[in-house]
Amino acid sequence: MRQTLYRLMGVAALFVLVGCGTNLDKPTGTVSKNAAVVVDVSGDLIKQKLLRAHFPGIDQNSTVYGEKAYRIVYDSIDIHGNPIKASGYMVVPTGLPDAVTRQLGLSIVLDDHGTIFKNTDAPSVMPSQTLLPGNDTSILFSALGGFVTLMPDYVGYGESKGAVHPFVMKRLAEDSAAFLQAARKVAQENGIKLNGQLFVTGYSEGGYAAMATLQKLEDDGESVAMAAPMAGPYDLNFTAFGVLSQPKLSVPSFMAFVGYAYAEAYGVDIATVINSPYATMLPDLFNGEHDRSEIDPKLSYDTTGPTGLFVPAFVADFFANSSNWFRKAVLENSVSAWAAQTPIRLVHCQGDDVIPFAISQATLQSMQSAGTQNIGIIPVEAALQQAGKGDGHLMGHSECGIYAYGIAAELFAQVRQATIGY
Amino acid sequence: MKKGILVSTLFLGASVSLFAAAYKIPEQSLNSMALGAAYVAHTEGADTAYFNPAAMAFMPQKRYVEGGATLAHLPAIDYTLDAQHSGHSKVENIAIPYLHYVGNTIGNWRWGLAVAAPAGLSKRWETPYQKAFAQEFTLKNVEVNPVFSYKFSDRFAVGGGVRLIYSQGKVYSDGSDAGIPLKREMKGDTFAAGYNLALLFKPTNDINLAATYRSKVTLNEKGKANLYFGGAGKQYDASVSIPIPAALNLAISKTWDDRFTLEFDYERTFWSAYKQLDFKYEQPILNPILSQAFDDPLQRQWRDTNTYRIGATVKMDNKLTAMFGFAIDQTPINEKYIGFELPDSDAKIFTMGFRYQANEKLSWGAAFLYDSKKPRSLSQGTVVNNPVLSHGGSFDGGGAMLFTVGVSYEY
Numbered sequence: 001m002r003q004t005l006y007r008l009m010g011v012a013a014l015f016v017l018v019g020c021g022t023n024l025d026k027p028t029g030t031v032s033k034n035a036a037v038v039v040d041v042s043g044d045l046i047k048q049k050l051l052r053a054h055f056p057g058i059d060q061n062s063t064v065y066g067e068k069a070y071r072i073v074y075d076s077i078d079i080h081g082n083p084i085k086a087s088g089y090m091v092v093p094t095g096l097p098d099a100v101t102r103q104l105g106l107s108i109v110l111d112d113h114g115t116i117f118k119n120t121d122a123p124s125v126m127p128s129q130t131l132l133p134g135n136d137t138s139i140l141f142s143a144l145g146g147f148v149t150l151m152p153d154y155v156g157y158g159e160s161k162g163a164v165h166p167f168v169m170k171r172l173a174e175d176s177a178a179f180l181q182a183a184r185k186v187a188q189e190n191g192i193k194l195n196g197q198l199f200v201t202g203y204s205e206g207g208y209a210a211m212a213t214l215q216k217l218e219d220d221g222e223s224v225a226m227a228a229p230m231a232g233p234y235d236l237n238f239t240a241f242g243v244l245s246q247p248k249l250s251v252p253s254f255m256a257f258v259g260y261a262y263a264e265a266y267g268v269d270i271a272t273v274i275n276s277p278y279a280t281m282l283p284d285l286f287n288g289e290h291d292r293s294e295i296d297p298k299l300s301y302d303t304t305g306p307t308g309l310f311v312p313a314f315v316a317d318f319f320a321n322s323s324n325w326f327r328k329a330v331l332e333n334s335v336s337a338w339a340a341q342t343p344i345r346l347v348h349c350q351g352d353d354v355i356p357f358a359i360s361q362a363t364l365q366s367m368q369s370a371g372t373q374n375i376g377i378i379p380v381e382a383a384l385q386q387a388g389k390g391d392g393h394l395m396g397h398s399e400c401g402i403y404a405y406g407i408a409a410e411l412f413a414q415v416r417q418a419t420i421g422y
Numbered sequence: 423m424k425k426g427i428l429v430s431t432l433f434l435g436a437s438v439s440l441f442a443a444a445y446k447i448p449e450q451s452l453n454s455m456a457l458g459a460a461y462v463a464h465t466e467g468a469d470t471a472y473f474n475p476a477a478m479a480f481m482p483q484k485r486y487v488e489g490g491a492t493l494a495h496l497p498a499i500d501y502t503l504d505a506q507h508s509g510h511s512k513v514e515n516i517a518i519p520y521l522h523y524v525g526n527t528i529g530n531w532r533w534g535l536a537v538a539a540p541a542g543l544s545k546r547w548e549t550p551y552q553k554a555f556a557q558e559f560t561l562k563n564v565e566v567n568p569v570f571s572y573k574f575s576d577r578f579a580v581g582g583g584v585r586l587i588y589s590q591g592k593v594y595s596d597g598s599d600a601g602i603p604l605k606r607e608m609k610g611d612t613f614a615a616g617y618n619l620a621l622l623f624k625p626t627n628d629i630n631l632a633a634t635y636r637s638k639v640t641l642n643e644k645g646k647a648n649l650y651f652g653g654a655g656k657q658y659d660a661s662v663s664i665p666i667p668a669a670l671n672l673a674i675s676k677t678w679d680d681r682f683t684l685e686f687d688y689e690r691t692f693w694s695a696y697k698q699l700d701f702k703y704e705q706p707i708l709n710p711i712l713s714q715a716f717d718d719p720l721q722r723q724w725r726d727t728n729t730y731r732i733g734a735t736v737k738m739d740n741k742l743t744a745m746f747g748f749a750i751d752q753t754p755i756n757e758k759y760i761g762f763e764l765p766d767s768d769a770k771i772f773t774m775g776f777r778y779q780a781n782e783k784l785s786w787g788a789a790f791l792y793d794s795k796k797p798r799s800l801s802q803g804t805v806v807n808n809p810v811l812s813h814g815g816s817f818d819g820g821g822a823m824l825f826t827v828g829v830s831y832e833y
Contacts, residue, residue: 022590022611024646027655040653045603068653130709131651 035090035186038128039069043095046133046143055139056389056406065143066094067133070190071124073159074182076175079166079265087159088152088179089123091138092192096146100422105195107225107416109147109409110180111137112172112202112209113154114401115254117295119288122157136402140409146422147412148187148194152179154209161288167261168205168233170333173212177220195420199412200227200342203401204355207232211335211344211363218341226415227340228408230347231355231397234363235336237327242356244303244315251354252299252309253285253292259310260286262329273314273326275300275307336363339371345411347404349380351394380404444693444724444754444766445561446667449791450520450538452490452828453735456775456789458747460687460733463622463632464675467830468522471534471569474632475581476620478524478532479573486524490828493517496544496820499765501552503815509549509762510819516544520828530574536567540587540636541666547762551810554597554604556763561664563589563641567618577624585616585636591643591662593701603652604715608660608701610645616666628677638668638695647703649712659704668692680737687731693724693754721807724754733773740779745789747773757800761808765817767798775826786829793822 047064058064069091076086093106100106113123120126127134133143141149155175156165166172180198187194200217202210210229217224233239240258249255256274260282263270270279278299285295302308304315317324336359344367348360357379364377380403384390395403416422448459451469462474468486470477496514501507524534544560547553569583593608616639623631640663647660669692675685700719707713733747749771755764775789798817805811 022609022645024607024609024648024657026657027607027648027650037654041603042652045652126708129656131654131656131712132709 034074034182034189035070035072036128037068038071038124039067039091039131039133040094041133042066043143046139049133050139058144062144065096065146067138067142068092068094069127069133069138070186071128071158072179072182072186074178076155076160076178077171078155078160079164079169079171079261081171084155084163085159086153086155086175086179087122087124088150088183089127089138090183090186091133091142091149091151092187093142093146093148096422100146101193104420104422105193106146106148107195107197107199107412107420108150108180108183109141109145109199109201109412110150110176110210110213111141112176112200112206112213113137113151114202114204114206115167115257115292116157117253117257117286117288118291119157119161121291122153123151124153124158137405140405141412145409145413147199147416148183148192150180150183152176157288164261164264165257165286166265167257168208168236168333169261169265170212170216170335171265172205172209173216176209176213177216180217196223197225197416197420198222199415200224201230201405201408201412202232203230203404204232204397206230207355208234208236208335212333214340214342214344215335215338224342225419226343226345226412228345228347228411230404230408231349231352231360231400233355233359234334235359235366236330236334238334238336238359238362239355240318240326240330244310244318247303249301249303249309251292251296252301253295254354255303256282256295256299256309257286262326266325266329268325272311275309275311278309337366337370340367340375343374344372344376345408346375346377347380347407348377349395349397349400349404351381352397352400354397378407380407383407444764445541445543446669446691447518447539447542448689449492449824449826450536450540451488451522452775452777452787452789452826452830453745455492455791455824455826456745456747456773456777456787457685457733457735458731458749458771458773458791459689460673460685460731460747460749462634462671462673462685462687463630464677464683464685464735468524468534469536471522471524472536472538472567474620474622474634475534475569475571475583475618476579476622476634477630477632478534478569478571478581479527479530479579480622480624481524481532483527484832485526486522486830486832488522488828488830489520490826491517491519492824492826495823495825497823499820500818501762501765501815502818503810503813507551507810507813507815509547509552511552512546512548514544514546516542518542530572532571532573534569534571536565536569536583538565538567539563540565540585545763550599552762553595554600554602555595555761555808557596558592558594559763560592561589561641562591563587563666569618571620579622581620581622583618585618585639587614587616587639587641587666588612589614589641589643591641591645591664593662603650604712605650605655606647606716608645608647608662610643610661612641612643614639614641630673630675632671632673632675634671634673636669638692639666640664641666647701647716649707649709649716651709651712658707660701662699662701664699665695667695682737683735685731685733685735687733689729689731691727691729691754694726696722696724696754698722721759723756723759725756727752727754742779743777743787745773745775745777747771749773751793757798757804758806760798760800760805760811762811765798765820767796767817767820769793769795769821777830783832784830786827788828789826791822791824791826793824795819795821
């Protein structure tokens with residue numbers, strides 16, 4: 001009987017095996033060489049989204065391209081110059097005429113994003129989770145402008161979450177340049193035809209990073225069609241003197257982030273820079289889990305003093321000692337005085353309450369003095385008014401961003417039209 | 423019809439049955455197919471192990487084995503609304519094997535084994551709006567059912583067994599052809615267990631009274647799901663629970679002159695266990711549209727059903743036995759929650775078949791079943807969870823034609 005039972009169970013097992021197949025491959029189209037497709041939506045879908053959001057200048061007749069976005073992991077360097085895996089977000093417009101995608105090729109906008117604290121705000125992070133286009137600047141440059149948009153997450157976010165972010169440091173330029181190379185390789189591997197034309201931009205921290213990246217790219221022999229750094233603290237020495245001489249900090253998280261990153265990069269004990277108890281709180285506050293609205297209330301708005309953010313001795317030494325380590329560091333990382341070959345347009349709101357417009361004015365002077373021939377400054381409010389798109393009211397740092405990006409997108413489109421022909 | 427409405431309620435669910443209402447499959451052997459599953463009180467071969475294990479106690483002292491296969495042909499289902507939203511499903515042809523065994527008696531005990539497919543379905547739509555909901559829904563099951571019987575007297579015996587079920591599920595939907603940027607691919611499998619009980623009472627030599635009960639088995643299909651928004655997708659660990667409902671059969675048979683047997687069978691299937699279809703994902707779905715389409719529980723609220731079966735067995739001579747059956751099969755579907763995945767309706771089932779005794783040990787035969795589904799018309803506003811069906815329309819076609827061949831050996 002037992003033998004019969006075994007035989008029957010054997011036949012039963014055969015039944016079970018027939019038609020087995022529960023293995024499910026990873027989603028089709030999401031894996032390509034060195035990159036994953038995280039967003040692939042049509043222009044119609046984006047247009048509907050923009051119409052619902054009453055996006056300026058968009059109506060049913062507007063041309064809106066689709067977006068195919070890749071999350072790319074590449075080799076970069078951390079705040080100490082050591083190798084690290086970083087990530088970035090490449091948005092490729094879809095639905096363009098064949099004449100553009102097959103013959104002319106696409107131009108690139110390298111867009112360095114502004115200050116973020118929360119990892120989920122990094123360009124590639126949320127789109128990878130939601131499969132939705134997640135960034136208004138990629139909408140401007142790719143869906144509306146037809147550019148390939150490249151946005152590095154920056155070291156400290158995305159793939160490199162956990163590493164200390166090199167906040168307003170030249171390391172950002174090395175990271176952006178590495179991402180540019182990685183993105184070009186992914187484009188080539190995936191049949192995305194590029195025409196070699198490159199634009200560089202960024203806002204706020206990204207404005208600084210854009211200027212630093214431009215300098216790095218020129219040093220590397222890259223040709224950049226135009227750069228539009230926007231509202232960036234290009235002259236860090238000027239910025240540091242300005243901020244540390246004020247009794248109050250408008251955004252303490254920004255300056256605390258500077259102190260934290262620079263102390264880490266230059267091997268200085270953070271307790272000599274930031275007062276207790278804030279110094280010990282910073283690793284948690286800047287771990288990528290908190291946004292600015294959570295961080296600011298936990299820090300002091302007083303610049304220095306016994307209850308201030310910065311250690312009084314540190315501030316005093318910065319002003320008094322020309323060989324103060326932080327003074328040397330901000331000079332070393334300033335990107336406001338060099339001879340650029342690329343046409344540069346500094347885009348900035350005159351009403352900026354975080355990065356004063358005067359920084360761009362000073363940078364214009366120092367860049368010209370250093371030998372930059374083709375550089376100009378575009379006050380956003382005036383430009384909008386001139387174009388009949390604004391009433392000239394002064395705009396603060398946050399409000400200004402999207403308008404500044406609109407001006408940059410228009411500038412780049414004009415150059416591309418005149419040179420490439422689309 | 424706005425795409426937004428479609429997107430907001432996009433889902434997949436169960437599908438059209440292979441044989442009986444919904445996705446339970448009562449017919450699992452040559453005789454049961456030929457008799458329309460009116461095969462509980464008067465069972466004769468190895469398939470007794472599956473249909474009434476208590477009856478094994480009264481079978482002559484030898485071993486029985488039967489194997490066979492059923493080819494199920496499922497014609498297309500047509501949905502008619504307007505030119506844009508009308509559509510039709512694919513024709514399905516599915517082969518389903520079975521195997522039954524009854525061993526020798528050991529005192530008053532006897533054991534047996536059935537290997538069958540107690541539930542299953544496969545429905546694929548190929549037209550845009552239907553595909554958006556049910557590009558494919560396939561459920562495959564195999565049940566290994568070791569059973570026993572115990573004979574209390576020459577007139578009364580009981581039986582029971584353990585239901586060991588392995589199941590695989592596949593759920594695909596694709597809205598791209600309908601302009602909906604949502605797609606789902608899900609595969610999963612599971613092992614589940616239940617039990618079955620049976621009794622047989624023979625008040626006279628020619629009358630049998632029987633009752634059987636098969637317990638509910640919840641199939642908690644676990645696997646992976648790819649959810650797409652546009653052309654990009656993300657993989658999740660996913661699961662979904664689908665019940666194989668409990669079923670109670672009460673049957674009576676009478677035999678005249680050892681030549682003609684008539685059996686009447688009442689079956690109550692407890693489909694009300696199927697209240698909702700709830701796909702669960704281990705990771706949160708952060709895309710709100712995908713979440714709404716694929717993560718929100720879908721109401722089913724099915725109802726218990728009655729099925730009435732009658733079967734006639736005619737021994738034409740020593741070699742040939744003819745069998746006929748008829749059944750009225752009620753659908754469990756709650757029309758309020760009907761979908762393209764399951765446009766089931768009440769059915770009438772007609773069956774016939776024969777068995778040929780080739781020699782003392784070997785017999786073989788064939789059977790045919792025709793399942794005629796009642797056309798279903800939907801009034802506007804009746805369906806609440808499908809944006810196309812809420813506009814009404816009608817389902818036609820469907821049903822099933824099944825052909826079974828089986829070989830039995832006694833030794």
